[in-house]
Amino acid sequence: MTNLSLATDFISSPLLTVPSKAKTTKRTYLDTRVTKTHRDNKRTRSQRARERLQTKGHLERLANELHEPELADKLRRCHSRLSVLTCGRHIERIIPNFTCEFRLCPDCGRRRSRKLQNKYLPMMRAFLRHRQVTPVHLVLTQTHRKETRKQSAKRIKDAFTKLQRRSFWKEFFKGGTWSLEFTKDKNGLHHTHLHIIGFRRKFFDIELLRSEWLAVTGDSHVLHLKPIQDIAAGLREVVKYVSKPLDIRRFGADDLREFLKLKNMRMFGTFGDFRDFCKRFDPSDNDGDEASELEKANRDLTEGCACPKCAAPLFDLRLSSDELLRFYEGIESSPPGKVGTS
Ligand SMILES: [Zn+2]
Numbered sequence: 001m002t003n004l005s006l007a008t009d010f011i012s013s014p015l016l017t018v019p020s021k022a023k024t025t026k027r028t029y030l031d032t033r034v035t036k037t038h039r040d041n042k043r044t045r046s047q048r049a050r051e052r053l054q055t056k057g058h059l060e061r062l063a064n065e066l067h068e069p070e071l072a073d074k075l076r077r078c079h080s081r082l083s084v085l086t087c088g089r090h091i092e093r094i095i096p097n098f099t100c101e102f103r104l105c106p107d108c109g110r111r112r113s114r115k116l117q118n119k120y121l122p123m124m125r126a127f128l129r130h131r132q133v134t135p136v137h138l139v140l141t142q143t144h145r146k147e148t149r150k151q152s153a154k155r156i157k158d159a160f161t162k163l164q165r166r167s168f169w170k171e172f173f174k175g176g177t178w179s180l181e182f183t184k185d186k187n188g189l190h191h192t193h194l195h196i197i198g199f200r201r202k203f204f205d206i207e208l209l210r211s212e213w214l215a216v217t218g219d220s221h222v223l224h225l226k227p228i229q230d231i232a233a234g235l236r237e238v239v240k241y242v243s244k245p246l247d248i249r250r251f252g253a254d255d256l257r258e259f260l261k262l263k264n265m266r267m268f269g270t271f272g273d274f275r276d277f278c279k280r281f282d283p284s285d286n287d288g289d290e291a292s293e294l295e296k297a298n299r300d301l302t303e304g305c306a307c308p309k310c311a312a313p314l315f316d317l318r319l320s321s322d323e324l325l326r327f328y329e330g331i332e333s334s335p336p337g338k339v340g341t342s
């Protein structure tokens with residue numbers, strides 16, 4: 001499924017009313033994205049690792065084409081040597097020798113996405129415990145115009161800022177997070193979406209939100225809203241757009257050149273009451289959060305500790321990225337079947 005057909009699905013899809021208990025049979029934009037995520041997750045680790053290597057090779061070639069030798073060199077070195085904490089069957093932690101921090105690098109994108117999840121998940125859970133709110137995933141879109149990616153992003157972010165100032169928004173939402181998603185249609189026009197985890201105080205008619213969005217954008221009313229059942233999965237879903245802005249393997253040199261101009265643009269942020277809550281948040285207040293305790297225990301593992309999945313002792317392995325790929329393949333092909341994930 002290409003970005004193009006996803007975007008078309010989205011525009012033509014009926015909007016869900018809120019709250020919606022009825023199952024909708026027609027596949028909507030968001031449903032398609034979710035289905036796609038599930039399919040992505042079914043690919044083996046070695047397949048995903050191979051794709052990341054191919055993506056980086058492609059980016060390195062484009063960087064050379066654009067006469068950006070520094071970027072090409074950084075991409076080549078990024079995650080090329082790895083320190084792997086493993087029992088031989090399960091991998092608990094991978095520490096790279098060098099990270100390029102380039103926004104389109106798939107390895108650094110995964111790290112950034114994990115960092116965002118580790119940072120914001122405890123705050124979201126605490127916020128949900130302390131406030132009478134329901135998390136929702138809101139997708140805001142805008143009409144397509146002939147403009148640069150940067151202009152397109154600025155236009156939708158400005159509209160969202162205006163939306164937050166309106167009394168409707170203040171009545172029904174208590175802040176949240178936003179992230180930008182970029183796609184392009186066959187005519188080369190940019191589609192920029194805002195993915196928002198919004199903390200909703202009470203139900204409202206979706207038509208009201210549509211008219212509010214139309215009022216601030218002037219010409220867009222297309223949006224999608226869906227309650228989030230599992231906040232960890234909801235957060236994972238929206239940070240995905242930060243770590244994987246586009247299908248990079250279809251990128252040309254021009255796309256990369258344009259992306260290099262976006263260097264300092266923010267792709268993720270918090271807003272409203274949730275933003276203030278994050279500023280004051282003290283992790284030690286979060287004792288009631290069993291899930292975060294578990295995450296902490298996993299981070300403290302070192303060589304000689306028992307593997308949490310099979311109790312065998314953990315040891316450190318130094319591998320190149322190609323060796324890691326073969327290591328994954330070895331784990332996947334050796335019985336018994338079930339392979340753990342870190
Ligand atoms: Zn990198």
Ligand SMILES: [Zn+2]
Binds near residue numbers: 087309
């Ligand atoms: Zn193990």
